[in-house]
Amino acid sequence: MNEQQQTLWEFMRQQSDKLAAQTLQHIGLTFISLIIAVLVGLPLGIWISRKKQFAGTILGMAGVLQTIPSIALLGFMIPLLGIGARPAIVALLLYALLPIIRNTYTGITGVDAAVKESALAMGMSKWQILFKVELPLAMPVILAGIRTATVINVGVATLASYIAAGGLGEFIFGGISLNNTNMILAGAIPAALLAILFDFLLSRLQNLHLKKVRTATATLPALLILLASLYFIPSAYGGKLTAGFTPEFMGRRDGNLGLQSKYGLKIHTIVISDAVMYKAAYENQLDVISGYSTDGRLKAYNLVVLNDDKRIFPPYYAAPIIREDALKRFPELEKTLNLLAGKIDDSVMTDLNYRTDYLHQSPEKVAEYFLASRELLKPSRNGNAGIVRIGSKIFGEQYILASMYTLLIKGYTDYDVVTKTGLGGTKICFDALINDQIDLYPEYTGTGLLAILQPSSKIVDSLTKNKNETFDYVQREFEAKFNIKWLEPIGFNNAYALMMREKQARQLNVKTISDLKRYLESK
Template identity: 30%
Template sequence: MIEQITQILTTQSGELLQALGQHLEISLLALLIAAVIGIPLAVILMTHQKLAEAMLQVTSVLQTIPSLALLGLLIPLVGIGTVPAVITLVLYALMPIFQNTYAGLSGIDPALKEAEVAFGLPRAKRLLRIELPLAMPLIISGLRIALVMIIGTATLAALIGAGGLGTFILVGIQSNNNALLLVGATLSAGLALVVSALIRWLGMLSFKKITLSLAIFVGLFGVIEGIVRFQTPQTEITIAGKLGSEPEILMNMYRDLILADRPQYKVSVKPNFGGTTFLFNALKADKIDIYPEFTGTVLQTLVKSPTKTNQNPVKTYRHAQQALQTQFNMAYLSPMHYQNGYDLAVSAVFAKKYNVRTISDLAALNRPFTAGFDPDFYHQKDGYQGLKQTYHLNLDAKIMEPSVRYKAIADGKVDVVDGYTTDAEVARYKLVVLEDDRHFFPPYQGAPIMKAEFAKKHPEVVKALNRLADKITENEMQQMNYQVQVKHRKARDVAHDYLIEKKLITK
C-alpha cells in the first residue's frame, strides 16, 4: 500500500495539484458567497426576531437534503460543472454562518447597546465599531464550521464534472484502488485542517485587519480567475463519460485522436460523470460536447422507439442513428466493433448449487435472492426494469456502484450482479454469466454522440473519431479494463498505448 501511495504521489503529482486547486477554488468561492449572504442577512434580521427564526428553520431544512439530491435538482436549472456544485455548497454553508452571526450579535449585552444609542452613535458606526467586532469570535467559528463542511461535501463535485479531489476518490472506488482512494481522502481531510487553522488565525486579528485580509483575498481571487479565463483557448472541447474504467478509456482515446490532428485544441476529459440520462441532458444543454454511448441504450432509454429493438447490430445502429438525428438533432458516429452488452452473473458456487445456466433458470427458482445492480441498470428499461418483466424475476435488488457490486458478490454479500461482457471482474472473480435465453438484451455497440451542429462545425473532430469505427474487439476491451481495474494503470496510458499499437496515432 505504501509503495502504491508513493507511486501515485510521484507519477500523478501534476493531477493531484490540479485537483487540489480545483477543490480549494470551489470551496473558497462557496464560502465567500455564503458569507456575503449569511452575515448581512443576520445583521438585517437582528430587529426581526420571527423572520430570523424562520430563516434558521429554512437553513436547517436545507442541510437535511442529501447533497446528491440537491445536485440533481439544480442540474436541469443551471447545468453541470462548477455552478451547481458551488450553489449546493453555499446552501449547506448558510446555516452555520447565519446562525453564528445572529447568535453573536444577539448575545451582546443589552446595556451596551443602550449606551451606544445614548452616545448618539449612528447605526452603521455601532455595527462596524462595536457590534461586529464583539460578535467576531462566533462569526469566525461559523465560518470554520462551514468551510470544513464545504470541503468534505465538495468531493461530490467530481460527479458533475467540477473536478476536485473527489475525482481521485471516485476513480479509486471504480478501479478498486484503495491507495488512490486514500490519497484523495487524506488530501481532502488535510485541506480542511489547514484552511480551518488559517481561519482560526484570522480570528485572532483585529476587525480592521480581518476586513483588509478578506478584501485582499477577494481581489487576488478575482485577478486569478480573470487571468485563467483570459488565457482560455478559442477552441475547447469537453468529453465526458459514465462511471467506470471503460468509458474513461474511450474518452481518452477520443482525446488523443483529436489532439493528434489538432494539437492546438484544448480537450477536457471528465470521467465518472454520471448516468445515462444525466450525460444526455448535459449534452443537450451544451455543457459537454461528446460522450460515448451504446446503441441498445439509445433505443431503450434516450429516444422514443415504438418497435422492439432489432437483434441485428447493423440495423440497431442505423435505427439509433436515425432516431437521434430526427428527435434530437444529434450526430451518432460510426460504432466500434465490439459489443458491451449487459449480462447477469452469479458465482461459480451459486451456479453449481442451484444448477443455473440461464436467466430463465434463475427466474424458475422463484426465490428473492439478493442482487447488486449499478444505478443505470436498475432504472433503465433495457436493464432490470424490463428484465424482471420479461423473465418474471423475483430479486431483492439493491443499488450499488459498479466496482462495489463485484466486490459484494466476491465476498458473498449478494447472489447476483449485473455486468458488461467486457468487464475484467468476470474472469477475475471466476463468475458465471447467465445466458440471456429469451434474447432480452439488445445489441450494444459504442460510438461517440454529439450535437449535429457541433459535428458540422468540427468536421476534423468527426474525421478523427471515425478512426475508431469497427475497431476494438471484446477481448481487447476486456484486457484494457483489466489493466485499469486490476493492474491499476491509468486509463489514459492504456488508451494511448492501444492507439499507438494499432497505428491510429503516431505518438
C-alpha cells in the first residue's frame, strides 16, 4: 500500500480531525471514570479507615476487580450495559477504584496519631478533623493513588474502542488490523504522551507544599470535570442512524474512506469490534454495520446486505490457491479441487457459516452435510499415494472449506490429507504456502490483490469494478511472481458489505448504499 510510504507526521496531519476527536474522547473517558472512581473510592476509603474490620474485605474486592483482564471486563459489561460509553466508563471506574480506595485508607490511617489527638483535644468535631486535618494530611498519598488510577485509565481506555466508546484505541486497533504502522503509532504515541503528561502534572500537584495542597484540592475537581466533559464534544453531533464500523473498516479505502469519497456518505459513526457488532445491530443499538457478506450472523440476526451500487467494495471471490510444484506432484488434485467450483453462492455460504458460528456445529459436520446434499460425498479411499497439506486461516468459513477439500481429496483420489488449520492471518498462511509448509489454502481475490500484491491505487480502482478482471489479474500476477496458481472460484463473494436490520431496511425502503445516503440527507 502506498500509504505506508507516507511518514507518521503526514498521516497524523491528514487525520488530524480524527486524531483530535479521539484524543478528546480518550481524555474524556479517562476522567469521567476517574471522577466517578474518586466519588466512590474516596468515601469508601474514609469509611474503611473508620471501620477497620471492613478494610480487608473492601480492599480485597477492589483487588480482585483489578486482576480481571481488561478485555474480559469489557466483555462482561456488554450484556449488562450494552455498548458505548457506559460500559467502558464502568469498566475503567472499576480499575481505578483500588488505587484510590487503598491510598485514601493508607493516607488517613497514616496521619500522625498525636496530630489527630491534639485536634480532638482542642475541641474539633469529627467532620472538622476529617476535612481540616485528616484529608489535607492524607492528600499527597491520595493524590498518588489518583495518579496511579489516571495512568491505568489512560492505558485501559485504549480498549474502550472495542465496545464502541471511542478513544485512541480506534487508531491503535485499526492500525493493527490494517497492518498500518503509522495508524498504530498515531494512536499509541498520543496515548503514551497523555499518560506521561497526566502523570507528570499529578506528580507536580502531589509535590506541592502541604499548604498549597489546599488550593490545589479545590481546583482539582473543577479541572477533572472540565477534562471529563471533553468526551461529549466529539459526539455532540447526532444523526438519524448510527453506524458501527470495525477499526479495520474505518481505515480502508475499500471501507469507510471509500464510503465517504465515492458515496459522500455522512453518518454518525462509532468504532466497535467485530465480535459485538452484529449483536449490537440486532439489539437496535446500531443501525448500519460493516460486515462480511457471507457471515453466518447475517442470518442469525436477520440482517440484510445493502447493494454496493457504486462498487467500492472489491470482489472477494474465494478460490483455492496452490503451488505449481504441488500440482505436478499430485496430478489428480486440480480436477478434484475444481469439483467445488461454482457450487457455493453467497446465501449457501452464509447458511453454512450460520451452522458453525451460530448453531455451533463442527466444520467437518457442516462440510459433510453440504457435500452429501450435492451428492459429492464419497467414502474415503484411505489412499497412500502421497500427503496433501491443506492450510486455512483462523475463521469458520476457512475451516469449512478446508474440511470440504479434505473429504473430496480422500474420496476421489488416493492421496492422504493433513490439515494445518487456524493459521493466524493472510500473511502467515501465504508465507506457509510460499515456504512449502502447506500445498494449498482457500484465498480471496480481494485479499490477494490488496494484501499480497498491493498494486498502485490506479490499478486497484480499475480492477475492482469487475469480478473477472480482478480474478484474471491476481491469477496472472501470482503465476508470474510466486509460481502459485489460482484454481476456479468457488462461487461466493465474501466481500465487505454494509448491513442493516432487515425490518428497518424495509421500513426505510433502503436497498442500496445510495438509498441510505438519500435517506440520511432527506429531512
